[in-house]
Amino acid sequence: MKHSQTFDLAYSRVRTIHDNVTGITVPQICFQCIDAACMKSCPADAFYVDPEIGAVRINYNRCVGCMDCVAGCPFGDMFTEPKNLGAVFKCDLCEGDPVCARFCPEGALLYKEMEPLSGKLEMALDES
Amino acid sequence: MLTITIDGRRIKCEEGEFLLGVCQRNGLEVPTLCHHEAVEPVGACRLCMVEISHPKWEGWTDNVVSCVYPVRDDGLVVKTDTPRVRQFRASVLDLLIARCPGSPELRELGKEYGLVETNYIEREDSNNCILCGLCARVCDEVIGVNAISTAGRGYMKDIMMPLDEPPPDCIGCGACAFVCPTNVIDVVQAPNHRIIWEKTFDMKVCPECGSANITLDQANYMIKTKDLPADYYDLCDECKRKKISVTQKNLAQYSQQLLDEIREGVKSNETTGH
Numbered sequence: 471m472k473h474s475q476t477f478d479l480a481y482s483r484v485r486t487i488h489d490n491v492t493g494i495t496v497p498q499i500c501f502q503c504i505d506a507a508c509m510k511s512c513p514a515d516a517f518y519v520d521p522e523i524g525a526v527r528i529n530y531n532r533c534v535g536c537m538d539c540v541a542g543c544p545f546g547d548m549f550t551e552p553k554n555l556g557a558v559f560k561c562d563l564c565e566g567d568p569v570c571a572r573f574c575p576e577g578a579l580l581y582k583e584m585e586p587l588s589g590k591l592e593m594a595l596d597e598s
Numbered sequence: 599m600l601t602i603t604i605d606g607r608r609i610k611c612e613e614g615e616f617l618l619g620v621c622q623r624n625g626l627e628v629p630t631l632c633h634h635e636a637v638e639p640v641g642a643c644r645l646c647m648v649e650i651s652h653p654k655w656e657g658w659t660d661n662v663v664s665c666v667y668p669v670r671d672d673g674l675v676v677k678t679d680t681p682r683v684r685q686f687r688a689s690v691l692d693l694l695i696a697r698c699p700g701s702p703e704l705r706e707l708g709k710e711y712g713l714v715e716t717n718y719i720e721r722e723d724s725n726n727c728i729l730c731g732l733c734a735r736v737c738d739e740v741i742g743v744n745a746i747s748t749a750g751r752g753y754m755k756d757i758m759m760p761l762d763e764p765p766p767d768c769i770g771c772g773a774c775a776f777v778c779p780t781n782v783i784d785v786v787q788a789p790n791h792r793i794i795w796e797k798t799f800d801m802k803v804c805p806e807c808g809s810a811n812i813t814l815d816q817a818n819y820m821i822k823t824k825d826l827p828a829d830y831y832d833l834c835d836e837c838k839r840k841k842i843s844v845t846q847k848n849l850a851q852y853s854q855q856l857l858d859e860i861r862e863g864v865k866s867n868e869t870t871g872h
Contacts, residue, residue: 487843498839511824514636514740531622531635534736535776538820541802541812541831546838550811555787556776 472569473559480552483561484570484579497579499570500547500561502526508560511542525563533558602674617664618646621678628678629687629707631779632730633665637739641666642730643779644690645707649677661686684711692716698726701780727757727782733774743767743819746774746795764797770813804834811835 474481488495506526509517516532517539519525535556540548551557561568563581571581601610604626611620616639621628631643641663651659652671661683664676677683688711695704696718708714731748734757738744745768749758759765770792775783786793790801792813801810802817817831833841 485839487839489843496843498843511820513742516636529635534634534636534740534773536741536771536773536816537812538771538816540835541817542820543835544830544838545842546833546835549835555785556772 472564480549481559483547483549483559485546497570498545498547499579500526501545502561502563507542507544508539508548511538513538520562520565523563523566526560527562528558528560600669600672600674602669602672602676604676605678611669613670614668617648617650617662617667617669617676619665620669621648621664621676626678628664629710630665631728632732634732634736634777637732637735639665640731640735642732643694643728645687647683647686647690649680649683651675651677687711688713692718694728695720697721698724698728698780700724701726701728703780704728725756725782726780728780729755729757730779731757732777732779733757733783736773736777741769741771741773742823743769745769759795765795768795768797769815769819770794770797770799771816802831804837805832806837807834809834809836 471478471481471483473483484497484499486495486497502525506517509519509526513536514532514534516529516534517526518529520527535558537550537556537558539560540550540558542548548558548560551559568579568581571579574580599610600613601608602620603609604621604624607624607626609620609624618628618630618633618639619635628646628648630646632641633639633643633646644663646664647661648664649659650662650667651657652674654673664678688708691704691708691711691713693716695701695708695713695716698704699716699720708716729748734744734747737746745765746757746759748755750756759768772785772792772794775781775785775794783794790803790810792799792801799813799815802812802814803810811834812831820826821828821830
């Protein structure tokens with residue numbers, strides 16, 4: 471793992487969900503929500519939005535390890551270290567160069583700019 | 599905005615900002631045990647002592663505890679690692695190691711200041727707590743339950759639960775154990791219960807798979823204070839991920855449908871000229 475420098479899937483920020491019916495496994499990563507539940511549940515005000523890439527990140531100097539964010543994330547994308555309870559971590563988009571997307575051989579994970587909607591589509595979306 | 603000099607570097611800071619915060623922000627290492635950014639500083643451990651001086655002070659210097667020293671003077675000269683400061687920190691560590699002989703964190707810090715053994719008599723009934731009160735401050739100021747506090751005077755002073763019984767207000771979040779600089783507070787985590795401060799907490803067990811990641815008391819406390827729906831903490835992480843993957847699939851199909859409809863609508867508008 472890039473962040474913890476260990477080989478242990480418990481420290482991975484990407485988790486996969488296996489669908490037994492279709493046999494398909496899909497990865498799930500933090501959505502970097504605009505109105506993030508982790509940020510709202512934090513009593514220590516330790517979360518901030520990275521101004522450059524828009525990732526929701528943790529200021530570890532302010533974190534007190536209460537794990538409200540782990541339980542508070544509605545998508546299950548906040549984790550705590552199994553042997554050090556309270557040491558929480560989440561996807562921080564690797565400062566703009568996610569290693570998961572770089573190493574994915576099948577192109578299932580991509581890191582790219584969102585394609586802007588065409589003007590008319592956007593207007594139609596606003597109206598609907 | 600004031601300009602001060604720390605270890606020969608000119609650094610800008612706000613008036614009233616604490617000196618330790620300025621040092622840490624600029625990557626200068628000042629040892630500290632009791633400091634945490636989320637709580638008000640109290641200057642309990644005295645390890646962040648630095649030497650300050652000013653061109654107007656005619657050569658006089660002062661030793662201040664940087665975590666509670668607000669910067670007021672423009673042109674302040676700060677030195678974080680002078681022999682006098684090192685000597686002061688060494689004597690503080692000497693006393694701390696005598697109080698907590700079993701703490702590896704303090705021993706390691708002591709080695710940096712040339713202390714292998716303490717010069718005083720090591721305390722025998724030590725619980726390795728340095729009495730910085732960080733756990734009690736975090737519990738009060740950040741979590742907001744105030745379950746523990748310091749009690750007693752002098753030699754008998756200790757971090758205690760009310761009436762020395764399992765604290766009724768404690769929600770079992772474990773923040774006190776996480777912030778403790780000498781890792782004194784024990785947390786026992788089992789699949790369906792957690793023991794902290796001699797109190798056993800039931801975990802909020804996921805109804806679908808049976809695993810858990812929050813204590814029942816903490817969930818209830820959060821629901822009450824943050825005004826959340828009562829079933830907010832029901833599912834565990836794994837089940838939340840499963841649920842969201844199904845929702846995502848449905849959502850993707852739905853949004854694709856919606857987009858197709860809009861596209862058709864835009865096309866029909868173009869043909870009719872609106």
